[in-house]
Amino acid sequence: MTLKEIASMAGVSVATVSYVLNNTAQVSDETRKKVEKIIKETGYRSNILAKSLRRNESFLVGVIVEDVTVWHTAYIIDGINEIAEARGYNTILSNLRLLNKIESQFDHISNYQKDIDKALDVMIGMQVDGIIYVGMHDRKISHVLGNIKKPVVYCYCYTDGEGSSVRYSNEKTVYHMTKMLIENGHKEFGVMNGLKESEPAALRYNGFLKALNEAGITMKEENIACGNWKYREGKEAAKKLLNKSDHPTAIVAMNDDMAVGVRDAARELGLKVPDDVSVTGFDNSDIIQYVTPRITTVERPLQEMGYRAMELLLDHVSGVSVGDVSITLPCTLIEGESVKKLNQGK
Amino acid sequence: MTLKEIASMAGVSVATVSYVLNNTAQVSDETRKKVEKIIKETGYRSNILAKSLRRNESFLVGVIVEDVTVWHTAYIIDGINEIAEARGYNTILSNLRLLNKIESQFDHISNYQKDIDKALDVMIGMQVDGIIYVGMHDRKISHVLGNIKKPVVYCYCYTDGEGSSVRYSNEKTVYHMTKMLIENGHKEFGVMNGLKESEPAALRYNGFLKALNEAGITMKEENIACGNWKYREGKEAAKKLLNKSDHPTAIVAMNDDMAVGVRDAARELGLKVPDDVSVTGFDNSDIIQYVTPRITTVERPLQEMGYRAMELLLDHVSGVSVGDVSITLPCTLIEGESVKKLNQGK
DNA sequence: ATTTATAATTTAAACGTTTAAACAACACTT
DNA sequence: AAGTGTTGTTTAAACGTTTAAATTATAAAT
Numbered sequence: 142m143t144l145k146e147i148a149s150m151a152g153v154s155v156a157t158v159s160y161v162l163n164n165t166a167q168v169s170d171e172t173r174k175k176v177e178k179i180i181k182e183t184g185y186r187s188n189i190l191a192k193s194l195r196r197n198e199s200f201l202v203g204v205i206v207e208d209v210t211v212w213h214t215a216y217i218i219d220g221i222n223e224i225a226e227a228r229g230y231n232t233i234l235s236n237l238r239l240l241n242k243i244e245s246q247f248d249h250i251s252n253y254q255k256d257i258d259k260a261l262d263v264m265i266g267m268q269v270d271g272i273i274y275v276g277m278h279d280r281k282i283s284h285v286l287g288n289i290k291k292p293v294v295y296c297y298c299y300t301d302g303e304g305s306s307v308r309y310s311n312e313k314t315v316y317h318m319t320k321m322l323i324e325n326g327h328k329e330f331g332v333m334n335g336l337k338e339s340e341p342a343a344l345r346y347n348g349f350l351k352a353l354n355e356a357g358i359t360m361k362e363e364n365i366a367c368g369n370w371k372y373r374e375g376k377e378a379a380k381k382l383l384n385k386s387d388h389p390t391a392i393v394a395m396n397d398d399m400a401v402g403v404r405d406a407a408r409e410l411g412l413k414v415p416d417d418v419s420v421t422g423f424d425n426s427d428i429i430q431y432v433t434p435r436i437t438t439v440e441r442p443l444q445e446m447g448y449r450a451m452e453l454l455l456d457h458v459s460g461v462s463v464g465d466v467s468i469t470l471p472c473t474l475i476e477g478e479s480v481k482k483l484n485q486g487k
Numbered sequence: 488m489t490l491k492e493i494a495s496m497a498g499v500s501v502a503t504v505s506y507v508l509n510n511t512a513q514v515s516d517e518t519r520k521k522v523e524k525i526i527k528e529t530g531y532r533s534n535i536l537a538k539s540l541r542r543n544e545s546f547l548v549g550v551i552v553e554d555v556t557v558w559h560t561a562y563i564i565d566g567i568n569e570i571a572e573a574r575g576y577n578t579i580l581s582n583l584r585l586l587n588k589i590e591s592q593f594d595h596i597s598n599y600q601k602d603i604d605k606a607l608d609v610m611i612g613m614q615v616d617g618i619i620y621v622g623m624h625d626r627k628i629s630h631v632l633g634n635i636k637k638p639v640v641y642c643y644c645y646t647d648g649e650g651s652s653v654r655y656s657n658e659k660t661v662y663h664m665t666k667m668l669i670e671n672g673h674k675e676f677g678v679m680n681g682l683k684e685s686e687p688a689a690l691r692y693n694g695f696l697k698a699l700n701e702a703g704i705t706m707k708e709e710n711i712a713c714g715n716w717k718y719r720e721g722k723e724a725a726k727k728l729l730n731k732s733d734h735p736t737a738i739v740a741m742n743d744d745m746a747v748g749v750r751d752a753a754r755e756l757g758l759k760v761p762d763d764v765s766v767t768g769f770d771n772s773d774i775i776q777y778v779t780p781r782i783t784t785v786e787r788p789l790q791e792m793g794y795r796a797m798e799l800l801l802d803h804v805s806g807v808s809v810g811d812v813s814i815t816l817p818c819t820l821i822e823g824e825s826v827k828k829l830n831q832g833k
Numbered sequence: 834a835t836t837t838a839t840a841a842t843t844t845a846a847a848c849g850t851t852t853a854a855a856c857a858a859c860a861c862t863t
Numbered sequence: 864a865a866g867t868g869t870t871g872t873t874t875a876a877a878c879g880t881t882t883a884a885a886t887t888a889t890a891a892a893t
Contacts, residue, residue: 143879154843159881166882169841189612190545191879194536194848209561209568219555222582231609234580236568263577266535372777401777431718431747431774489849500873505851512852515871537849540878 142185150183151176162187193268202454203264204232205257207239207276212426213443217275217296220447228455233267235260239276257285265289271454274298277340292457296450299340305457305466307450309441311341314472315348315393318421318439321474322391323356326483327419331364331382331389333375333399342370345395345423364389368399375402383410383418390418390483397422397429400436404479415481425475435477442470488531496529497522508533539614548800549610550578551603553585553622558772559789563621563642566793574801579613581606585622603631611635617800620644623686638803642796645686651803651812653796655787657687660818661694661739664767664785667820668737669702672829673765677710677728677735679721679745688716691741691769710735714745721748729756729764736764736829743768743775746782750825761827771821781823788816 148155153172160166161176168176179185193199204221206214218234225232237256264272271292274282283302286293295306322330332349335342353360366382368375375394379402382388394400400422404414412418414434422429422438429436449468456462494501499518506512507522514522525531539545550567552560564580571578583602610618617638620628629648632639641652668676678695681688699706712728714721721740725748728734740746746768750760760766760780768775771786795814802808 144881145879155880156843156845156882157841160842163881166842167840172841186608186612188540188614188879189609190536190540190614191848192881194534194540194850194878195880195882197848199536209565212558212561215555215558215561218580219582219584222555222580223584226605231579231613233577234564234568236565238565238569259572262532263535266532267577268534268536398777427773428777431744431777490851491849501850502852502873502875503871506872509851512872513870518871534849537878538851540848540880541850541852543878 142183143188147176147179147183147185150179197268199268199270200230201267201269202230202232202451202458203235203260203267203269203272205235205237205260205264205272205274205276207237209234209236210240213297213441214275216443217447217450220444221273221275221296221451222447223444224448224451224455228451230270230451230455233264233269235264237276253279254281254285257282261285261289265291270458273450273454275450292454294450294454294457296446299344303465305453305462307446307453307468307470309446310469310471311344312348312351314439315345315395315423316352317348318423318474319349319352319393320355322393322419322421322480323352323358325419325480327391328358329364329387329389329391330358330360331366331379331392332360333379333382333392333394333403334365334367335370335395335399337367337369339370342395349393368394368402370396370398372398372402375399376406377402379403379406380410383407383412388412388418391480392418392420394420394422397424397426397436397438400438400479401428401432404432404436415479419480421480429475429477434479436479437477438475439472440475441472445470488529489534493522493525493529493531496525543614545614545616546576547613547615548576548578548797548804549581549606549613549615549618551581551583551606551610551618551620551622553583555580555582556586559643559770559787560621562789563793563796566790567619567621567642567797568793569790570794570797570801574797576616576797576801579610579615581609583622599625600627600631603628607631607635611637616804619796619800621796638800640796640800640803642792645690649811651799651808653792653799653814653816655792656815656817657690658694658697660785661691661741661769662698663694664769664783664820665695665698665739666702668739668765668767668826669698669704671765671826673737674704675710675733675735675737676704676706677712677725677738678706679725679728679738679740679749680711680713681716681741681745683713683715685716688741695739714740714748716742716744718744718748721745722752723748725749725752726756729753729758734758734764737826738764738766740766740768743770743772743782743784746784746825747774747778750778750782761825765826767826775821775823780825782825783823784821785818786821787818791816 144155144158148158157168158176160168161173222232273294273296274286275296277298283304287303293304295304298306298308334346364382366378368378383406392403394403400420403420407414407418414420420436422436425438425440429438453466490501490504494504504522506514507519568578619640619642620632621642623644629650633649639650641650644652644654680692710728712724714724729752738749740749746766749766753760753764758764766782768782768784771784775782775784799812
């Protein structure tokens with residue numbers, strides 16, 4: 142079904158049909174009715190390809206994700222798509238499949254580059270109005286994405302680079318979490334860090350230290366542990382922290398997996414959470430649902446990040462926003478029962 | 488950058504440039520070199536919209552998912568996209584966001600319908616070559632999708648309806664799992680069912696019963712429990728099964744969440760897994776990683792389902808496959824340490 | 834009755850490709 | 864010298880829209 146066919150069925154010109162469809166010129170009531178009837182009857186759907194070609198705008202945005210199977214990605218995509226839909230846009234998704242690549246190949250960096258180029262070929266070829274990159278925002282990427290002439294928004298990235306971005310706050314979040322613990326009377330801290338080289342690990346640790354410094358608490362070297370984000374490694378590392386009489390009264394774990402590791406380590410050592418040791422996590426991941434006592438953690442605004450990334454992109458597309466904009470959203474505290482109020486009794 | 492511009496820069500006609508790009512006619516070496524040079528220099532990318540319009544094929548397929556945030560969806564999408572990419576196709580994703588809808592609205596069924604229609608408007612408008620529907624394949628959907636004139640493949644669906652489909656085997660999988668338990672000497676079974684109205688629950692239970700019947704074991708009514716797929720409900724229900732001296736020696740849980748519930752119930756009652764009671768799960772979900780002893784479970788071929796769905800769709804698109812094809816893929820056993828071999832000693 | 838203004842409709846070009854058909858240039862046959 | 868192939872290139876139509884401009888019809892004003 143094409144405009145032409147509809148037109149000939151209705152005995153009018155294609156222009157008239159187009160005007161009816163888009164309400165873009167005056168059409169007599171009689172003609173409008175006639176045309177609309179035929180459109181309904183035939184179930185005509187306009188050819189978006191042709192429309193975009195002619196109008197020189199596609200109402201398409203490209204979404205490049207580092208790995209769909211990383212759970213938070215889906216929530217961000219969800220947010221992106223929700224706004225897209227509401228604003229009449231569509232998305233094409235490109236998955237860099239980084240997780241597999243890094244595991245299985247040495248030279249993943251160059252492949253990475255090549256994959257992005259390929260994704261860009263398609264997206265630009267499809268005349269996308271803009272691109273959202275969901276991932277860590279490695280500097281290499283902004284190098285590649287930087288010199289295309291379409292608006293780009295980086296979403297989830299940690300560090301500020303060139304380009305607009307939407308992220309969640311790491312440093313502040315852990316800062317507040319730690320402060321909360323301090324306010325509850327904790328003075329002896331342990332910390333379970335994530336992978337050393339990773340950006341969020343550094344940021345989160347900064348927030349932790351900042352709260353401690355402000356309260357005049359010094360951190361003992363021996364109470365700093367690293368679980369590389371993993372449950373099992375976190376558990377092992379936690380055993381060392383806890384297996385001494387003067388163990389910390391609170392352990393701040395930089396993600397939930399390791400927090401559960403800490404909880405399990407405590408249990409194996411015969412310590413109760415939160416009575417003997419308090420534990421906090423980060424992410425509000427699924428695992429939290431299964432653990433008793435519920436571990437106090439923090440939720441990232443994943444869907445909201447998707448919303449904002451898309452909105453920001455569309456602002457750039459329409460020219461409402463010019464220049465780089467950088468948005469950092471707060472996380473929300475999810476209170477469980479894993480933190481003891483040491484000063485309650487007073 | 489358009490063909491025309493390239494052509495004029497190279498001093499040839501657009502046709503020649505097109506021929507160079509697509510290798511679709513003989514071009515003299517001299518001209519080819521000249522054109523290729525300019526293409527490289529300008530970074531020209533062909534306008535896929537125009538190409539598709541002219542060629543009357545889009546190399547686009549639409550993917551409709553019931554909810555991206557349901558974890559298995561991402562793996563299926565991953566599989567779909569991998570094949571798509573390899574075959575030069577692109578995908579546009581539409582998320583029905585069913586999870587939120589069902590929770591927040593009464594009349595979700597009609598909305599559902601409307602959302603699919605909307606997704607179809609876009610996809611057909613974009614001239615997709617075919618559509619993959621990822622979800623339960625409610626009959627209402629095949630009703631809507633059935634009368635579009637593009638090939639459709641249903642992926643993940645449970646029941647056979649009209650249309651081609653790719654699914655994993657529920658019945659057989661639990662049948663084999665149960666048989667394995669029987670071969671290990673178990674005779675007294677408990678079962679932890681999923682949501683009663685759900686298709687997979689019924690299928691899995693059938694598999695379970697079949698194995699029992701073949702072995703001449705009768706199932707005691709009192710040992711049938713239902714946890715509605717949930718950890719907490721599974722745990723509660725399991726307590727009743729286990730809180731008696733002649734409790735079953737093995738409990739088959741129809742998903743991992745409930746299996747962990749069974750494990751935790753056992754622990755709270757002072758029973759050891761697997762020594763006092765064996766437990767099996769289904770899904771190989773993330774939670775399995777955190778639980779000791781590792782619960783024996785089963786992994787669905789999610790990515791593979793994506794592969795096959797896409798391949799099947801493309802077969803339909805190219806006309807290689809005609810008529811409905813229905814593929815059922817096996818799950819793979821992931822052996823943990825939650826099953827006791829009762830007949831080992833003999 | 835002619836002009837003028839307004840409303841409704843059509844014509845035709847344009848968007849960036851592909852591709853059948855036409856054409857041109859050349860080398861071989863006769 | 865005229866015909867026959869090849870090889871390389873161009874011309875122009877087509878895909879399904881949108882939209883400026885032209886056209887026609889109708890009504891109002893003189």
